[in-house]
Amino acid sequence: MTRHFNFCAGPAAMPAPVLERARQEMLDYQGRGLSVMEMSHRSRDYMAIAEQAEHDLRDLLSIPNNYRVLFTQGGATQQFAALPYNLLGQGGTANFVHTGIWGSKAVKEARHLFGEAGVAASSEPNGHTAVPRPEEIRLSPDAAYLHYTANETIGGLEFDYLLGNTRGGMARPDGVEVPVVCDMSSSILSGPLDVSRFGILxxxxxxxxxxxxxxxxxxxxxxxxxxxxxxxxLFSYRALAEAASMINTPATYSWYLAGLVFQWLRQDVGGLDAMQAINARKASKLYAAIDASDFYSNPIAGINRSRMNVPFMLADARLDEAFLAESEQAGLLNLKGHRSVGGMRASLYNAVPEAAVDALVDFMADFERRNG
Amino acid sequence: MTRHFNFCAGPAAMPAPVLERARQEMLDYQGRGLSVMEMSHRSRDYMAIAEQAEHDLRDLLSIPNNYRVLFTQGGATQQFAALPYNLLGQGGTANFVHTGIWGSKAVKEARHLFGEAGVAASSEPNGHTAVPRPEEIRLSPDAAYLHYTANETIGGLEFDYLLGNTRGGMARPDGVEVPVVCDMSSSILSGPLDVSRFGILxxxxxxxxxxxxxxxxxxxxxxxxxxxxxxxxLFSYRALAEAASMINTPATYSWYLAGLVFQWLRQDVGGLDAMQAINARKASKLYAAIDASDFYSNPIAGINRSRMNVPFMLADARLDEAFLAESEQAGLLNLKGHRSVGGMRASLYNAVPEAAVDALVDFMADFERRNG
Structure with missing residues (x-):
């Protein structure tokens, strides 16, 4: 068995100990004589797995008691539709901060379903290289909520601050506070978080x-x-909350694997403070390598550089193909940038070990030596 | 490692060779150095897995070229909403054949979203013990399509005939033909099927x-x-078809496992004719055991008895608890009937081996001997 270093933006690397445990339990979960994926979602064993996962997630993020945790399906993209349905029952419009491709998809779906959506701020003028500052965000007079994307997976742009106030809201021009909603798909669990600064994440x-x-x-x-x-x-957050996310059969095996990831974060990593420190080291090393050379570059303002997704360009794009072929040969997988950006992208999610970044930085230096 | 016999109605037993292969490939798919669940859905390796799965499913069911195969999320329950959205664009109402709990859920969601829905036939008068006969099904004058449930998982009631004509349609009173749509969640792949008899399944x-x-x-x-x-x-069948089911990230690992099941059906079982013969033997043995004794009973009309889900009652319900405890002790798992029906239920899906039925029948006889 070989395990390479996997920099995929998603579906992304899983922690090896989680896969190892899933492997061991694949045909027989703890002597029960069946796989977790063969269990009724209403069985005692499965309910214990599901509840433990929620418990561990609550513990990791210190989720306050007045927040519900829902496990549902369809990706963040389905939430782009579910959110306006769940929040526009009293009228008003959805407002968005537009910082890249994922933010724009959320706007587009709200407009598709409900005609209009406000753009409270956009980083389009600077080519999505820096997020809007707090004072630049202006809600429309009829805003029902504000949606933003904490980390743009494709652009490699991350907010350096939380948009919600201590009540998880933001004030409209008329002073009325509306909830702040955040897509944290590519940065959740990368470090500690004050959940009370969000209405929904x-x-x-x-x-x-x-x-x-x-x-x-x-x-x-x-x-x-x-x-x-x-x-x-199935989109109803209330119905999901009332049914403990089991209106119908949930994605039981994925939920179980998520629970194993939460356990890994708690027990193997030592919690989100420790995870954050590791992630900071990983990102610093890679950005330092990029900045130390004219051979590589990253266009994002320092303060908004994503710790999770690091796009970088080679000064000579004709070398891209060789870079990709040779890095893959060296066991560094999935470094190709998104088709809309080009160049390279290294995603440094929690499960990507520091050794992967060290190997990448070494490879980059060696590639530059041979081609620079 | 122990593997017990699992009669769960769903999530249900998986073929042991499929789980074994998934176990072997969990940390390293065919020397690629990563798990399938860590692959980009747009990578060459994953695309090959996804396409092979569709290819094998098409082969198993001889799906005609003018049918598209979509892999999506949210369970059949989400389709209860997606279907009317996809089929009511030119007006009209959804029509339903109501044969039990799953059929009624589909009606309820169509009514919730679009106000009205026609019931073209119902087995409620006979307590859902026999499906309506073809001549009893009457579409409303404005029917846009007819929806039915091929096999009611909870009631254990299965259609003995296909509702659609050779064009996959059914005629309204005015002679206009509308498409027939079928929920086959609990009977798909249990035997060969003429897909052209359906507009959608x-x-x-x-x-x-x-x-x-x-x-x-x-x-x-x-x-x-x-x-x-x-x-x-994400509900749009056309958008899903155009994007080869990858509008956004699909449930990649589940799709891969489905592909392994399709391979198992083709290579290990020998196709759906062989599967059908095995399923027929399994169901016959269990129904024969039930019918041979006054200790056990099943209320469904012979011709509509489900081959996949066999509910049965003990004549003395006070013995239910002992039956369940002792069967579990004997390694026969998940025999408890659905809470709305009571008694027992043995689901005999493809992955439940004939040996499981033999063991169940033996246990039932022994239990009767000791308690009858």
Whole structure:
């Protein structure tokens, strides 16, 4: 068996100890004589797995008691539809901070379903190389909520601050406070977080949580009452909360794997403070290597450089192909940049070990030596 | 490692060779140095896995070229919403044949979203012990399509005939033909099927396909043009078809496991004719044991007895608890009936081996001997 270093932006690397445990339990979960994926979601054993996962996630993020944790499906993209359905029941429009491709997809879906959506701020003028500053964000007079993307996976742009106030809200021009909603798909669990600064935060699992398909939504319970009546039943946060995320059969095996990731974070890594320190070292090393050379570059303002997704360009794009072929040969997988950006991208999610970054930095120096 | 016999109604037993292969490939897929769940869905390796799965499913069911195969999420329950959105774009109402709990859920969601839905036939008068006969099914004058549930997982009631004509349609009173749509969640792949008798058929994976979360939709391509504009983007069959089911990140690992199940059906079982013969033997043995004794009973009309889900009652319900405790002790898992029905239920999906039925029948006889 070989394990290479995997810099994929998502579906992304899983912690090896999690895969090892899943492997061991694949045909027989703890002597029960069946796989977790063969269990009824209503069985005692599975309910214990599901509840433990929520418990561990609550512990990791210190989630306050007035927030519900939902495990649902369809990726963050499905939440782009579910969110306006759940929050526009009393009218108003969704407002967005537009910082790149994922933010724009969220705007587009709200407009598709409900005609209009406000753009409260955009980093388009600077080519999405720096996020708007707090004073630049202006909600529309009829804003029902503000949505932003904490980390743009494709652009490699990350907010250096939380947009919500201590009540998880932001004030409209008329002083009315509306909830702040955040897509944290590619940065959740990368470090400690003050959940009370959000009305809702959510994340597709396939970066820092587990396998693709699962989505985690963390929602303050007073926001369960703002839904439109006309939405698909499975989209309803209230219905999901009331059914403990089991309106119908959930993605049981993915939920179990997410639980193993949460256990790994608690027990092997030692919690989110420790995880944050490791992630900071990983990102610093890679950005330092990029900045130390004219051969490589990254366009993002220092303060907004993503710790999770590091796009970088070779000064001579004709070398891209050789870089990719040779890095793959060296066991450094999935370094190709997103087709909309080009160049390279190294995603440094939690499960990517520091040794992977060391190996990448060494390879980059060697490649530059041979081609620079 | 122990493997017990698992009669769970879903999430259900998986073929042991599939789990074994998944176990072997968990940390390193065929020397690539990563798990399938760590692969980009757009990578060459993953695309090959995804395409092979579709290819094998097409081969197993002889799916005609003018049908598209979609791999999506949210279970059959999400399809209860997606279907009317996709088929009511030119007006009209959804029509349903109501044969039990799953059929009624589909009606309820269509009514929730679009106000009305027609019930073209119902087995409620006979307590859902026999399906309506073809001549009893009457579409409403404005029917846009007819939906039925091929096999009611909870009631243990299965259609003995296909509702669609050779064009996958059914005529309204005015002679206009509308497409027939079928929920085959709990019977797909249990035997050969003439797909052309359906406009659309779909199935949640967690019975005969793979892990919970994945849904397979097989849709005739002319039906991709009938959608309403106002639906969540991810619900659109046309958008899914155009994106080869990758509008956003699909449930990659579940899709891979489904592919392993399709390979198992083709190579280990020898195709759906062979599977059908095994399933027929399994069901016959269990129903014969039930019928041979006054100690056990099943209320369903012979012709509509489900081959996949066999509910049965003990004449003395006070023995239920002992039956369940002792059967579990004997390694016969998940025999408890659905809470709405009571008694016992043995689900005999493809992955439940004939030996499991033999062991169950032996246990039942022994239990009767000791308690009868």
């Amino acid at each position: 959510y994340a597709g699992a396939q970066k820092n949580i587990g396998p693709a398909g699962l989505v985690v939504v963390i929602v303050r319970d007073d926001l369960l009452e703002l839904a439109r009546a006309d939405m698909p039943s | 779909y199935a949640g994976a967690q019975k005969n396909i793979g892990p919970a979360g994945l849904v397979v939709v097989i849709v005739r391509d002319d039906l991709l043009e009938l959608a309403r504009a106002d639906m969540p983007s």
